[in-house]
Amino acid sequence: MAHDKLAVLIDADNARPAIVEGLLAEIAKYGTAHVKRIYGDWTKPDLNGWKEVLLRHSIQPIQQFRYTVGKNATDSAMIIDAMDLLYSGRFDGFCIVSSDSDFTRLASRIRESGLTVYGFGEKKTPEPFRTACDKFIYTEVLVSVGESEPAAAPKPRSAKELRGDARLMNLLRGTIEAASDEAGWASLGAVGSIVNKQSPDFDPRNYGYAKLSGLIKGIGLFEIEERHIGNGKHLYLRLRSGKK
Structure with missing residues (x-):
């Protein structure tokens, strides 16, 4: 690409x-x-x-x-x-x-x-x-620091604010379910790809997080596991048991 x-x-x-x-x-x-x-x-x-x-x-x-x-x-x-x-x-x-x-x-x-x-x-x-x-x-x-009209980076939203965003939560839960294996685990890469296809304007930066992984951690409702596959590290996530 x-x-x-x-x-x-x-x-x-x-x-x-x-x-x-x-x-x-x-x-x-x-x-x-x-x-x-x-x-x-x-x-x-x-x-x-x-x-x-x-x-x-x-x-x-x-x-x-x-x-x-x-x-x-x-x-x-x-x-x-x-x-x-x-x-x-x-x-x-x-x-x-x-x-x-x-x-x-x-x-x-x-x-x-x-x-x-x-x-x-x-x-x-x-x-x-x-x-x-x-x-x-x-x-x-995208506004750069030092330009004539600088914009402050969005402050990361709290876990409470993120969990209260029904559109965001429904999007992530549905995507994780669609990308998950039988144990409920979904790769972060697959989740990001599906989210962007379903919602072209989705961007973690809109919520104050540089990456999707940071946004997921900020919500605090998902288990995150790092797996070594080949020569790289890959993140997997699933909804914590009992969290709906």
């Missing part, structure tokens, strides 16, 4: 310069950004904050005039370019950076062609766009 060729398309009207450092670091986990483009009307002063960031990270700005007040020409330009890049057959996946639901159909169309779609947007992003992606990352967790 790390060698996947990715096209990164950013909607400047629905993203902040402060996310770029974290955004590109996150994208590097999934592949190499062979195309980095950002769309907006660069004649407008509200996009001035992007200039230094674009130069530093070699992101190509695409000019799109706002022909009519209230109409978003940026979306159309991004969609047209995305389809051109898709038809080129040169990419393994796309990174769409926007909190706009207008890109829902685009994400679905790219996935229909067998390519992976990574979505990036704020927590206000409508659910249809989030679920249309293979994986969706909230940009609030």
Whole structure:
């Protein structure tokens, strides 16, 4: 996966310069950004904050005039370019950076062609766009320290808060059950894979934990066992007896 060729398309009207450092670091986990483009009307002063960031990270700005007040020409330009890049057959996946639901159909169309779609947007992003992606990352967790608008790392939620989150608990319990063997043990890797397929916007960082293993330990309702398989260590977990 790390060698996947990715096209990164950013909607400047629905993203902040402060996310770029974290955004590109996150994208590097999934592949190499062979195309980095950002769309907006660069004649407008509200996009001035992007200039230094674009130069530093070699992101190509695409000019799109706002022909009519209230109409978003940026979306159309991004969609047209995305389809051109898709038809080129040169990419393994796309990174769409926007909190706009207008890109829902685009994400679905790219996935229909067998390519992976990574979505990036704020927590206000409508659910249809989030679920249309293979994986969706909230940009609030990507803001880098030292940027003009730094965001404090989310404080880890307490065990009580985590256990009281019905959606989270149902997701984890159901996933562990689906991935478990006859003794109830499930590998952490399998659990993480199924969770991401069922809920593309799931991310331990949204709960204040860097990794899924930390979140599982924070909940405190699961047994965790480290097993040596081959040359590596693998974590397995199951619901503690009597904990429902």
